[in-house]
Amino acid sequence: MAVMAVMAASFSLACSAAMAQVREWNDPFVPRPKPPDGEEQAPTLKLRLAFDLPLKTGERNPTGKSTQGSPPVSPTMQAELRWQSADYWFAGMTFYRYVLSGRQPWNPEFTYTFGYDDWHPNTFSLVYGNYSGNRIHPAQGHPFSLFRQGNISLGYKFKLPEELDPIFKADETHDVNCSVNANATPRYLDLKTLATQRYKRTFSVGCRYSLPSNLYANATFFYFPDKNQQQPWDPDFTYGFGYFDWHPGTVTVQYNNYAGNRLPWNDRAGDGNFRRGSISISWSMNW
Numbered sequence: 001m002a003v004m005a006v007m008a009a010s011f012s013l014a015c016s017a018a019m020a021q022v023r024e025w026n027d028p029f030v031p032r033p034k035p036p037d038g039e040e041q042a043p044t045l046k047l048r049l050a051f052d053l054p055l056k057t058g059e060r061n062p063t064g065k066s067t068q069g070s071p072p073v074s075p076t077m078q079a080e081l082r083w084q085s086a087d088y089w090f091a092g093m094t095f096y097r098y099v100l101s102g103r104q105p106w107n108p109e110f111t112y113t114f115g116y117d118d119w120h121p122n123t124f125s126l127v128y129g130n131y132s133g134n135r136i137h138p139a140q141g142h143p144f145s146l147f148r149q150g151n152i153s154l155g156y157k158f159k160l161p162e163e164l165d166p167i168f169k170a171d172e173t174h175d176v177n178c179s180v181n182a183n184a185t186p187r188y189l190d191l192k193t194l195a196t197q198r199y200k201r202t203f204s205v206g207c208r209y210s211l212p213s214n215l216y217a218n219a220t221f222f223y224f225p226d227k228n229q230q231q232p233w234d235p236d237f238t239y240g241f242g243y244f245d246w247h248p249g250t251v252t253v254q255y256n257n258y259a260g261n262r263l264p265w266n267d268r269a270g271d272g273n274f275r276r277g278s279i280s281i282s283w284s285m286n287w
Contacts, residue, residue, distance in 0.1 A: 046248075048080040050282035056275040057100065063232045063260075063271050068132055068149070068189040070233040070271050071259055071278070072107040074100035078282075088118040108134040112145075118157075121177065125155040148186040155181040160207075168209075178207040191231050200229045206238075217241040232271050236263045240277075248286040255279050 053075045063070045076099065082092035091114040098107070111134060115127035130150030138144055157179045160168060168176055185200040206220030219239040224230045235258065242254035261272030 044083065045287040046080075046082045046084070046284060047286075048078070048082070048282055048284045050078040050080075050280050052076045052078060052278050052280040054276075054278040063191070068231070068233070069106040071276065072098065074098040074107075089116050090114065106133040108132060109136045110134050117155075121157050121159045123157055125153070125157070125179075127153045127155070129153070146187065149188065151183055151185050153181045153183045155179050173212050175210045176207055177210070178205065180205045188229070189231070190229075197229070200234075201225055202234075214243050214245045215241075216244055227268065230268055231260070232269045233260045235259060235261045235272060236266055236270070237261050248284055250284070252282045252284075253279070254282075 054071065054073055057073050057075065077097045078094055080092060080094040082090060084090040091112075093110060093112045095110050096108065108131065111129070111131045113127060113129035115125065117125040117127055128150055130145060130147065132146055132149040134145040135142070136144070157177065160176045160178060165172070181204045183202045183204060187196050187198065188200040189195075190197045201224070203223045203225070204220050206218060208216055208218040210216045217240070219237060221237045222235060224234070238256075238258045238261065240254055240256035242252070244252050244254065255277055257272070257274065257277030259272035259276030260270035261276075262268065262270035
């Protein structure tokens, strides 16, 4: 792979607002893959380079306003740097270049996240992530980032009880890991009133089914205590599947859908369907 060429292109310009693109590495809602026993030494610094292709790129008027809205309809090149300590404190930043630059109304040029996140079962995490419309070169009078539009998530990871293995696992060599999260966004856009509102709150539960061959599938479901806070781009559920190898120097291929998917009994407006997802190819290295 021509790494330097991809780096030069990718580092020019950033994860989408509250569910978009490939957030496998820094999304507190998605249960992370764990390294096998005996190989859990945390890298000091990780670089991920990726190309993300939405299945739907023809829509010129997606749903959103200002710095928040639905996932991008432009392919993107991405570069993420993530530092992690040996005791699971971390900080990361992702940069994006939009291939179709005219289709980037509220999607960010960079995103950032930090906090504490231990991959082991029966551990807690506390993560802040900002996926709103951050700008490297904002318009005059506008900030680089609106910190209060970031999401704060308190999570707990766990394994399914062994008694449930015959129901949920096709083979004893397969693995199922789950997490529950309480999430809060101090400031968010209400599309109906076009006003900034306070403290969007959600609860989420997600599970990841993994095979020894590094194939996986995951899904996360969300509950809004105040239904009026749910925007068209806020999902009832998200999902993904693909091939994920956490080792450095390997290639990962994934499909992820973070659009405004709706459960059948939810009649609130949503913009989710299969074509709202995207396919990504990524490569990583560690120092």
